[in-house]
Amino acid sequence: MSKVDRIIDHYSARVYKNRKLHIIEKTDDNHEIAANTRTIPGIMTNRGCCYAGCKGVVIGPIKDVAVITHGPIGCGFYSWGTRRNKARGDENTKNFVEYCLSTDMQEPDIVFGGEKKLRQAIKEVVEIFNPDAIMICSTCPVGLIGDDIHAVAAEAEKLYGRKVIAFSCEGYKGVSQSGGHHIANNGLIRHIIGTEERAPTKYSINMLGEYNIGGDAWEIERILKRIGYDLVANIPGDASIHDIAKAHIAHLNLVQCHRSINYVADMLKDKFGTSWLKVNFIGVSATIKSLRDMARFFDDPELYARTEQVIAEELAAIQEDMEYYKSKLKGKTAALFVGGSRSHHYQKLLKDFGMETIMAGYEFAHRDDYEGREVLPFIKEDADSKNIESIKVEKDERYRLYLTEEQYERLRKEIPLDYYAGMIREMEKGTIIVDDLNHYETEEMLKVLKPDIFFSGIKDKYIAQKAGTLSRQLHSYDYSGPYAGFNGAINFGRDVTMGITTPAWGLVKAPWKTQPILKGQLQEVV
Ligand code: CFM
DSSP states (O other): OOHHHHHHTTSOHHHHHHHHTTEEEOOSSOOOOOOSOOOOTTOOBOOOBHHIIIIIIIITTOBTEEEEEESOHHHHHHTSSTTOBOOOOOTTOOOOTTOOEEOOOOHHHHHHOSHHHHHHHHHHHHHHHOOSEEEEEEOHHHHHHTOOHHHHHHHHHHHHTSEEEEEOOOGGGSBIIIIIIHHHHHHIIIIITTSSOOOOOTTEEEEEEEOOBTTHHHHHHHHHHHHTOEEEEEEETTOBHHHHHTGGGOSEEEESOHHHHHHHHHHHHHHHOOEEEEOOOSSHHHHHHHHHHHHHHHTOHHHHHHHHHHHHHHHHHHHHHHHHHHHHHTTOEEEEEESSSHHHHHHHHHHHTTOEEEEEEESSOOHHHHHOGGGGGGOOOOTTTTTSOOOOOOOOTTOOOSSOHHHHHHHHHHSOBTOOOOSGGGSOTTOEEEESOBHHHHHHHHHHHOOSEEEEOHHHHHHHHHTTOEEEETTTGGGOOOOSHHHHHHHHHHHHHHHHHOGGGGGOOOHHHHSOOOTTOSOOOO
């Protein structure tokens, strides 16, 4: 029986048929996988909701903004710091990222409407914090009772003379990614990017889709600054709303997480002419490749030289530690299941330590994230496209091209300019690729594939550990990090080595190890 069948064989025929499209074994280079479908009711999914994507991921780390969660306190509390999107304030910025601001809706507000409470919350936020802008994020009950948060926002904008942006990101509207991120990103495009000006310098760039989890953006920024890049905005990780407002002046956009922001990069290209480059700053070799690709874009002898000098110095500084951790980790196997980009990016870092990826999957990715952007014309429908608006942008009067058409065509053959090749291509034959893994399959996968470590999130971490498999969270890094760039690689090597060399996991005996689930016992859920 194939590895895939051993994982999903206990399902009823209908569930089996469905899941078989989402779990594949790599056998050749041309793979199709079913992705971006709605979560089946009854499934213990690992996915997050629309509000989590909008507030928790995208809007969360923006500075000079106070974010109000309009809803019962649970949603605000849950998204309070759990995403670990860090931000650092200074004398020029007001940082409210550490706060949890919520309207704390109660039963009477659900019955009689919550707009009054929202108005009061905005008033208090202005009086106490005086932020440059306010963002309001809706939770499920707000959509169900029909509070008009956009009208309240428009009224408050006039009253207090600052931007007040409302996001109808009710949790039920879709998943974190194609739901919540999309709503948040539409807001950035519509209300923020291009609303402030500054002059570009020689190497002005933006970082898109880097969320500064555990301080990753700070490590990336450190390297880019050493080389001499002018980072206009890190969208959204640790950026002020004023940086994001000026993002259109950059010559190049770097895309770290393709899934969450590729359509923003495309819109910036259509509107302002800025090309984007797919980068990956997770992993030493991946970081080096990204830096060289960037230098290739600017094609300047001085920049090439500086890039190589910084790479050499950074490598020299980490070499001894890298070798030590490699000696501990070489040959170990890993399974990865994360949102929409890390399962690909972290394979590079694991490879730097001689580790092998035997399974990788995504919660929210679309087929292009798995198979490459060439499949875009063949993707029929976005699961959330009925609920979530797709906006079109027009060419702006500030539109300008950095490269000539000839240069652009030539470069596209050398570096991933406006292109992402997806995860599957870079995986080894015989590895498993899985979309929207659920809790049952997590247990089965651990039994069948027996990885030394399972990289995942808080919802499944403890299933793995109770089953005797080490698990590290790639969403929050278990409160460690940064893991990006050169210094981050060492932190990662240290944390994984600590986990893998502890004898604890071999001593755990999971209850289900002695009581196997019998064929036909699972309920049919579709
Ligand atoms: Fe992009 Fe993310 Fe991710 Fe993501 Fe996420 Fe995240 Fe993630 Mo958790 S935007 S797809 S929806 S890199 S919150 S910062 S870690 S699942 S792999």
